[in-house]
Amino acid sequence: MSLSRGRLVLASTLLAVSCLAARAEDPRAWATKHEGELVELYQHFHAHPELSFEEVETAARVAKELRALDIEVTEKVGRLGVVGILKNGAGPTVMIRTDLDALPVTEQTGLAYASKVKVKSDAGESGVMHACGHDIHITNLIGTARWLAAHKDQWRGTVMFLGQPAEERVGGAKVMLEDGLFTRFPKPDYAIALHCASNLATGKVGVTPGYALANTDSVDITMVGRGGHGAYPHTTIDPIVMAAQLVLDLQTIVSREIKPLEPCVITVGSIHGGTKHNIIGNECKLQLTVRSYTDEVREQMKAAIVRKAKAVAAGAGAPEPKVAFIDGTPAMFNDEKLAARLHAVFVKELGAANVETPEKELGGEDFSMYGRAGVPILMFRLGTVEPQRLARLTQLGQEPPSLHSPLYYPDAEQSLITGVQTTVAATLELLKK
Numbered sequence: 549m550s551l552s553r554g555r556l557v558l559a560s561t562l563l564a565v566s567c568l569a570a571r572a573e574d575p576r577a578w579a580t581k582h583e584g585e586l587v588e589l590y591q592h593f594h595a596h597p598e599l600s601f602e603e604v605e606t607a608a609r610v611a612k613e614l615r616a617l618d619i620e621v622t623e624k625v626g627r628l629g630v631v632g633i634l635k636n637g638a639g640p641t642v643m644i645r646t647d648l649d650a651l652p653v654t655e656q657t658g659l660a661y662a663s664k665v666k667v668k669s670d671a672g673e674s675g676v677m678h679a680c681g682h683d684i685h686i687t688n689l690i691g692t693a694r695w696l697a698a699h700k701d702q703w704r705g706t707v708m709f710l711g712q713p714a715e716e717r718v719g720g721a722k723v724m725l726e727d728g729l730f731t732r733f734p735k736p737d738y739a740i741a742l743h744c745a746s747n748l749a750t751g752k753v754g755v756t757p758g759y760a761l762a763n764t765d766s767v768d769i770t771m772v773g774r775g776g777h778g779a780y781p782h783t784t785i786d787p788i789v790m791a792a793q794l795v796l797d798l799q800t801i802v803s804r805e806i807k808p809l810e811p812c813v814i815t816v817g818s819i820h821g822g823t824k825h826n827i828i829g830n831e832c833k834l835q836l837t838v839r840s841y842t843d844e845v846r847e848q849m850k851a852a853i854v855r856k857a858k859a860v861a862a863g864a865g866a867p868e869p870k871v872a873f874i875d876g877t878p879a880m881f882n883d884e885k886l887a888a889r890l891h892a893v894f895v896k897e898l899g900a901a902n903v904e905t906p907e908k909e910l911g912g913e914d915f916s917m918y919g920r921a922g923v924p925i926l927m928f929r930l931g932t933v934e935p936q937r938l939a940r941l942t943q944l945g946q947e948p949p950s951l952h953s954p955l956y957y958p959d960a961e962q963s964l965i966t967g968v969q970t971t972v973a974a975t976l977e978l979l980k981k
Contacts, residue, residue, distance in 0.1 A: 639705025
């Protein structure tokens with residue numbers, strides 16, 4: 549055998565061994581091996597949060613990470629959205645979505661890499677924090693992309709990696725769809741995402757088929773009165789009294805107008821009126837959050853809110869109130885066939901004891917918009933708190949800090965390992981060779 553031919557044989561052998569090693573390196577083993585890199589990336593995102601529709605640096609970093617994997621990247625889709633397309637032959641298209649934004653919450657975790665970012669608004673100064681786990685979501689997307697790009701022999705089709713802005717304001721999905729997400733790019737056959745759970749142990753996931761999260765609507769109501777001196781109320785129309793009556797009347801919508809078997813909530817979260825002890829103002833403003841599941845109940849509640857507000861004003865002889873519905877998103881319905889299919893995958897990966905079926909909740913998520921656009925979707929929950937920490941909290945009689953709490957933080961190492969493992973496994977199931 550000639551020297552050159554011997555070198556060729558050796559190179560071919562080494563290549564074959566390398567390919568076999570790549571195939572043998574399952575997603576969990578890969579994530580464990582690269583845990584340090586993933587945690588470092590997570591800590592970067594955690595320490596540099598950005599609010600909704602301000603995710604300039606976050607989006608740029610996601611785009612950079614995807615481009616490093618030879619993924620075709622388009623930025624500024626729907627203002628600050630990122631779309632990465634990884635093609636690997638003929639087959640279905642799977643969209644994997646992460647949200648990019650953080651919350652106006654001042655962090656109190658005491659972590660070494662805690663956010664020190666501050667913002668100023670009309671309400672004053674506030675910290676900015678990834679209090680909903682989006683930093684885990686982003687890192688999970690990048691980790692999943694790294695695995696899929698390095699193991700293209702194990703799947704066929706197209707993966708769309710989606711970095712979506714403004715989930716917390718439930719506007720990001722809408723603007724990305726309006727900017728041609730499913731016309732400029734391949735429309736997915738499936739869309740998946742995970743979401744951190746603050747009350748679920750690391751190593752576990754949760755899959756809820758059907759309705760999992762609610763319709764959400766924010767409502768601004770202004771009761772319009774006629775101001776004057778507090779000592780002479782008979783010369784005025786008091787908007788604060790009208791607002792107080794309306795707060796009580798609104799509660800009868802759920803308790804007396806909606807079928808008791810239909811879960812729904814109307815909460816008045818803010819009420820502001822007046823400037824001084826002895827002055828009756830001209831206006832009083834209320835802010836509501838309204839939750840439901842079905843479209844029918846959602847519309848029934850909206851109509852009832854307008855009717856109740858007008859009735860209170862009419863009873864006081866006041867001008868018609870101003871009612872505005874803003875920042876709404878439809879209920880998130882996990883495709884039942886997709887949920888069953890991926891539930892089986894997760895059981896195979898983690899064991900039946902580590903795959904739960906959580907109850908549906910009245911929280912909201914604009915991931916639902918992709919389902920409304922005709923794509924079967926599944927958002928599953930990722931356990932993020934180590935069992936020992938949960939056990940200690942139980943021993944102390946305390947609940948774990950919820951999402952959106954300034955005290956919430958995930959145990960990143962195990963969260964990311966399980967996140968990458970399950971997201972890759974779900975993608976491989978949907979893109980079988």
